[in-house]
Amino acid sequence: MKLSSEELEILKIIEENHKVPVETIALMAMTSEETIQNTIKKLEDEKIIMSYPTLIDWTKVEGQENIVAMIDVKVTPKRGVGFDEVAERIYRFPEVSSLYLMSGAYDLSITIEGKTMNQIAAFVSEKLSTIENVVSTTTHFMLKKYKHDGVIFDSGADDKDRRMVVSP
Amino acid sequence: MKNDYAHYISQTAKVLQPSGIRKFFDLAAGMKDVISLGVGEPDFITPWNIREAAILSMEQGFTSYTANAGLLELREEISIYLRTRFSVEYDAKNQIIVTVGASQAIDLAFRAILNQGDEVLIVEPAFVSYAPLVSLAGGKPIAVSTSAENGFKVTPEQIEQAITEKTKAILLCFPNNPTGTSLNETELIEIAKMINKHDLLVVSDEIYAELTYDETFTSFASIDGMYERTILINGFSKGFAMTGWRLGMLAAPKELVEVMLKIFQYTTMCAPTMLQYGAIEALRNTFHEVESMQKSYRRRRNYVVQTLNNIGLDCHTPGGAFYVFPSIRATRLTSEQFAEELLMKEKVAVVPGNVFGESGEGYIRCSYASSMPQLQEALKRMQRFIEAKGVSSNNHVGESIYY
Structure with a gap:
């Protein structure tokens, strides 16, 4: 679907921060609040805007830390449906937070979150590996999150404003 | 004492x-x-790629002087940049100098062209250092005031009113600091006529060229007949977010560059080497x-x-x-x-x-x-x-x- 430059502008603004109020977006994009509301409604209806999640650093919240693993999966594609059928069987599990079809040495890349390593191990051995057409799995546990969706975690001094208060 | x-x-x-x-x-x-x-x-x-390139150059030991005018490799990139972005043709070999900030380029321009008492028109409101730089070079800054009614755009009439037989040059800075005003091609052509008529030189500070929003930016040197009269000044500070690097550039007819280079080699030698390597990366991969x-x-x-x-x-x-x-x-x-x-x-x-x-x-x-x-x-x-x-x-x- 081809979007107008105004629609693109609105998307760029809320991609950065979906908490910007309608009136502010209207000022930034030089259009009316009504246009903003209608455009966003339209983009939501078209499923171009999918959802408005919030990026949370759970490692800072006691008792809420998750264990994250990325799993490379080799599968045998099925005639007629390719990888879609097996992908669907996998993404339906709520513990799967992302799933991509990849080029290269393996086929599917899964991100999975759990409370303990045992939970993830159980998922791999009991659920994932037993799916028909799944040939092999390789599980990588994530040790530390530095950057996610363009956001740097614990950026330290990087985001500090070091400019002089007044300059010519 | x-x-x-x-x-x-x-x-x-x-x-x-x-x-x-x-x-x-x-x-x-x-x-x-x-x-x-x-x-x-x-x-x-x-941007990180620019910082990384400068760091890498230091790791590799590029810590000696460069040619006075700057690394030829950088001047070649500048030449390409000026041609592709602003349609102005400058020879990397003898028409470009890499300076320590655009401010230094302005200083060089005035020192190269002004005799004691020569007048330079400065379109105001203007960046604070233009008038002092004219004075330091022995010239006399003459303010050409603009007004909000006209969106702080300068008109040929306003310029003409300020011209005397001592007027040597005019300094233009559009988009402007502090008003943000920019001039489009049509408006620049009108000003160019006045400059031709009175045989003036132009110091065109185009440091904000990359930050032009509604109309396409037009470099003054690209206006018909103005190339020969213009000392074009630009830099990396604003568009590339490199203020602290103090890297500017000037481009002009080679007869003028020769004089400015003579002054530059005595005052500065060359712009910092490692930063010049960063600038090459800036021009290659940052648009x-x-x-x-x-x-x-x-x-x-x-x-x-x-x-x-x-x-x-x-x-x-x-x-x-x-x-x-x-x-x-x-x-x-x-x-x-x-x-x-x-x-x-x-x-x-x-x-x-x-x-x-x-x-x-x-x-x-x-x-x-x-x-x-x-x-x-x-x-x-x-x-x-x-x-x-x-x-x-x-x-x-x-x-x-x-x-």
Whole structure:
């Protein structure tokens, strides 16, 4: 679907921060609040805007830390449906937070979150590996999150404003 | 030795006025929790690929001098940049110098062309260092005032009025600091006619070229007949967010470059080597980021201009840079009073317009190179401030309707 430059502008603004109020977006994009509301409604209806999640650093919240693993999966594609059928069987599990079809040495890349390593191990051995057409799995546990969706975690001094208060 | 140093100081330096910004900086620097709209530089950090290239050059040991005019490799990139972005052709070998900031390029230009008493027209409001640089080079700065009624655009008539038999050159800076005003090709052509008629040279400070929002930027050197008369000045500071690097460039007819290079080799030798390597990377691989920064400024400009007008401070829509220059006449305060009181009462720093020349009186310069939350908070405070001065607004800042 081809979007107008105004629609693109609105998307760029809320991609950065979906908490910007309608009136502010209207000022930034030089259009009316009504246009903003209608455009966003339209983009939501078209499923171009999918959802408005919030990026949370759970490692800072006691008792809420998750264990994250990325799993490379080799599968045998099925005639007629390719990888879609097996992908669907996998993404339906709520513990799967992302799933991509990849080029290269393996086929599917899964991100999975759990409370303990045992939970993830159980998922791999009991659920994932037993799916028909799944040939092999390789599980990588994530040790530390530095950057996610363009956001740097614990950026330290990087985001500090070091400019002089007044300059010519 | 006499105790009175005034005795030793040169007359030229003595009569040089201290920058009005300095005073304001001292005032604001001592305060806590100030939101500053007084900053004349991007809020972005230099893109990582550029920083990385400079670091790499140091790791590899590129720490010796370069050619006076700068690394040929960099000058070649500059030549390509000027050709592809602005349609002006300069030979990397003898028409380009890499300088220590655009400011130095301006200094070189004046030193190369001015005799004692030569007059240079400076379109005001203007960046604070132009007039002093003219004076230091022995020339006489002549202000050409513009006005808000015309969006601070200079007209050929205004220029002609200021011309005398001593006029040697004119300094143009569009998009402008502090007004943000930019001139389109048609407007530049009209000015060019006047320059031709009176046989002037042009020092064109195009440092904000990459930050032009509504119309395509036109380099003055690309105007018919102006190439031979123009010393084109640009740099990496604004568009590439590299202010602290102090890297500028100048391009001009080779006869002029030869003279400027002669002065440059005695005063500076060359621009810092490792930073020049960063600049090569900047010109090769950063345009995606330059464009995204430009778009980000544009959104903030739209927000700030409309909000200022809504709260009762008349403000023209500037076509470039990252400044807005609203009128504060409705408050019946002078620029300095406004800026000082706003700082004391609401802890928002802006720059009083009069420091950029007489025609800036009655205005303030606000930079919108700050984050949206900061801009919103600053404007909210400004609204509170001017309401207390009895100015009524159409709208309130900061009410939120979410979708």
